[in-house]
Amino acid sequence: MVPFCRTAASDDWIVEREELAAWLIGPARLSGDAVAVTSGFAERLTAMGVPLHRLRIGMRVDNPLLTAWGIVWMPETATEIFTISHALRESSTYVGSPSQHVMETGTWFRRRLDQLELNDHTALHELASGGFTDYVAVPVTFGNGIIQPAMFATRHDSGFAEDHVASIKELSVPLSAALEAIAMRRSTASLLATFLGDGPAGRVLAGAIHRGDIVETEAAILLTDMRGFTPLSLTSSPSQLLATLGRYFEAVADAVRAEGGDVLKFLGDGVLSIFQVAEDGRTAACAAAVRAISRVVASARAEDLPPFVAALHVGPVMYGNIGSLTRLDFTVVGTAVNIVSRLEGIAKASGETVVCSGTFASAVPATLTRTLGRFEIKGLEGEHEVFAMDVEPGNHA
Template identity: 30%
Template sequence: MDAARAASIAKWVTEAGLIGMSELELLHGFCDRLIAEGLPVSRVNIVIDTLHPIHEGRVFRWRRDDQESLNPVVEYGRTNVEGEAAENWRRSTYYHLLVSGEDFLRRRIGPGHPEDFSVLKDLRADGQTDYVVLIHRFAVEGAIGEMDCFYSSWTTDAHSGFTDEHIALLRELASPLMLALKCASLARIAKTLVETYLGRDAGRLVLNGRIARGVTDRIQAVLWFSDLHSFTHITETADPEQIIPFLNDYSEAVISSIYEAGGDVLKLIGDGALAIFKEENASEACRSALKAERLMRSRIQALNDERRSCNLPVTSAYLGLHIGEVFYGNIGSQDRLDFTVVGPAVNEVSRIGALCRSVERDVLVSSAFHATASKDDQECLVSVGRYALRGVARPQELFTLDPSRLEDEGFRADAE
């Protein structure tokens, strides 16, 4: 390949990175262009650590043949703890480059060539003849968490393997590719972080530019405020190392239920959660919130069965539901903003949730919620009387779930 054609591939990679192509689009486009120019690449893996609450990183994969049956993205778990993932990592060619300080490794594959890494045996069995591994390290200032370098491996099944010219070209063109991939990875990390810490809808709005202080929308939404029973007592009596797993277990049950029903969690307050449900049709938002409650109840019941079998402390959740107009957006100081909801309705739903304990009900919904809900949903709610809410001028009628409807298996099946 002459210099002009190599420059053309580098130019395409740069422009593709600037317009925001995904990692897979970049990898596939790059490899397709290498093949078109006669470079005999048959397999490529690119590995990058990331900043994610669950996964340590991702492997992006390309195959010249049999691409349709390939899983193009593989997410891997923590390699800094003991286990199969950590053992595989320490035996890998990537780990060898990391600890040796080298940036290039090549192994010819076949009879008479050493197989000092287990991957070489697998590649030989698949008919590969040459294997090249590169590492592109970031400066300390360019790293984000454990995202401090790219690893890549390049394989061919050509009878004579890669030529020296092929390898030189790969090393030259891999740098602009990795730069474009880093841009794509940073965009994905930003999306993961804002959605994880702000909530899905709030995170999307922030990434779309809603970051100015005081910029809010006046919206109508169903408000959810839930908390856990006896959390203070459990923290005082349980072993300290059990508290965080306890919170994580029950938070997973609550948050996953809200998300599955179409809601968005805006804030975690200790053992409590503030969420909203937004729909064009307000009665549909009420229905979504009730669906989330049923999902949460079912998941907490299953979780309690599992935790009891392990002799671990268990609890249940209580929930307040309300609907009203709120301000939704950025609130705070110039240096610290929170994307959340504020307004009298937010105060009311927290008061309704807190009243569950004294009324001895796990769920209380406001009269506004009851009036907005569809007729079918109203039929599963019964009045518990009028109550004064702290900080609210007039008492209001509150409702709870009809116990007879909760016991109806047909009702529960329909809810799912």
């Protein structure tokens, strides 16, 4: 139990409160570390005499899977980050909760947890069963008007003193300033990763935003494409077609990300992905690409997805921003990308599910490949050997 060290009216308290506000607006705001800001804020409040035993802060995020993320601090455990799915916003966990009250009204909320009534929200009863006696939730308001809830709870027998509640509410303003930049950066990173992929998002955040901001690298390239998309589009309703595409794209994207690759483009009914080659050579990147397409094969079978073809190649690419001065695209270009596109056509024509170039075949076990013969590849001189690949789950280990 944390005793009161002094009253909120004391000169020492006023000085420490001002110092805490200055820390939030200054070093905390510039730190970029939400965990450090939350922990530091809670620990400083505790040192000032506020009997704080739990602090939970939620922050909205622009993400297709998540509606919010946040941080929970308790003195006896490590500070943790949590996430909240969109579905939770419709559940009883959120509806009628103090969080909903704060976010939708922009006003603070207080409840003595040792004096609850049966109709009080489940979240409050759960805190009470954990030995908490008092609860205060305050709005943390960002400059764009978005309101986040910061929730304070104590196990002190007397709960929070009124002066301490007033100080908590007053400090919510500099706390907002400290967290806004962090939350906005996280939301920006989430949006960029959603639309560009993890690797490109990191490069854009690091400043690669101009046309010609390109790096030359080597990568294993995977191009997948649905078979029979045109007939499917003619026989399906728009909603059915989008649902099928969504399931197919999800199977490919999940597999690529699980193996450390980046999905760069959704091209109609196709997906272009890369696995960057590390300094130790092509083997690891090519193996990751094989494992990824093996995952897709397994998912397609388990989920009854439409048939698809895939092509694999490895080689040098230019990776970065191309386009006009005002409209850029983050992608890969180069001969290697053209080759994998031609290979995808060979896969369709030959009836094979997965094909690869001779260059790619040389980087994977020979037991995974069988030659299809030599083919002319548009843009390249002469004929080039193309291989079919056995990517049945388990055969590539």
